[in-house]
Amino acid sequence: MQTSAAASTPQTFAGGFALLRPRSYFGRVMELQESIAIHVNGGLARVPVGVTIAEMLGELGIDPKKVAVERNLAIVPRSSFGEVRVEEGDQYEVVHFVGGG
């Protein structure tokens, strides 16, 4: 069980950046709910039990129309972002197009 004190401290990725910002939607929810550990783009993160992929992306400030999501090595169709629930230990890759040759 995540305590409210811990919830106010952003969880950091291995790279040192925070997935969950203070006073975030997740932060508030986490005071009340149990959280689960997941991996996003190689970093560790905690999210409340029961969030969907769409809610996870929203919290990250990512436009779901511009990215593709892989969950445990399988593509998640964009049309199902709002339905697929994030589960303990999930491994996510969230990618987009960048300059390249």
Add this chain to the structure above:
Amino acid sequence: MNVPGTIQADSWTVAGRTFTSRLIVGTGKYKSLEENAAAVEASGAEIVTVAVRRVNISDPNQPMLTDFIDPKKVTYLPNTAGCFAAEDAIRTLRLAREAGGWNLVKLEVLGEAKTLYPDMRETLRATETLVKEGFEPMVYCVDDPIAAKQLEEAGAVAIMPLGAPIGSGLGIQNRVTIRLIVEGAGVPVLVDAGVGTASDAAEAMELGCDGVLMNTAIAEAKEPVLMARAMKAAVEAGRLAYLAGRMQKRRYADPSSPLAGLI
């Protein structure tokens, strides 16, 4: 006398999509997204290659390529640059298809970091899998006519042999094999990689290639936008020269002015 002074509607078609520009440009290595967009504009390219990379979670609001180069106006060709195994390339392109929503992709599977030379065994394997999954892969490959044929048989929609190693700017190293690939191919052939300056691009087109793909030659020019214009002109000039059919080479001189009537 019928003089075909202009070439009408010279276009090429890959996987059912028709383009008038025969120059494909990469979008890597530019100083800024603004410069990148200006270079694409100047090149006249209708297709740009793009890479698939992780979103920067710590700063998701960084400017994005799509804000500067509109995917509705320019065809994004997702590539697998940086993949050294068939599985990595396939995984990357599955994500690209989901991000972009189309099947036309550029496959490259590299063999080693030093030369970035293609690993043809992995490339062929990846091509077969991608085709089964409904992709239309344009495939980066060695300048080997047999390998090119095998890729085509596996379902590659375009054959893209290297002129020289990626980013080297050395120009076309093997004119003979590029020409052989062009002669043997039933799908478009584009020189991909190795172009350094405008004459290299013109040379590829004079050999009969359907197009040229380049990135570093433009991005690392002192004036990328100017070089993009030069490449546009070179590709067009080379194409026209190929269509016109060059004169035969002679070992010795042949006067241009009539010998009759000399005073």
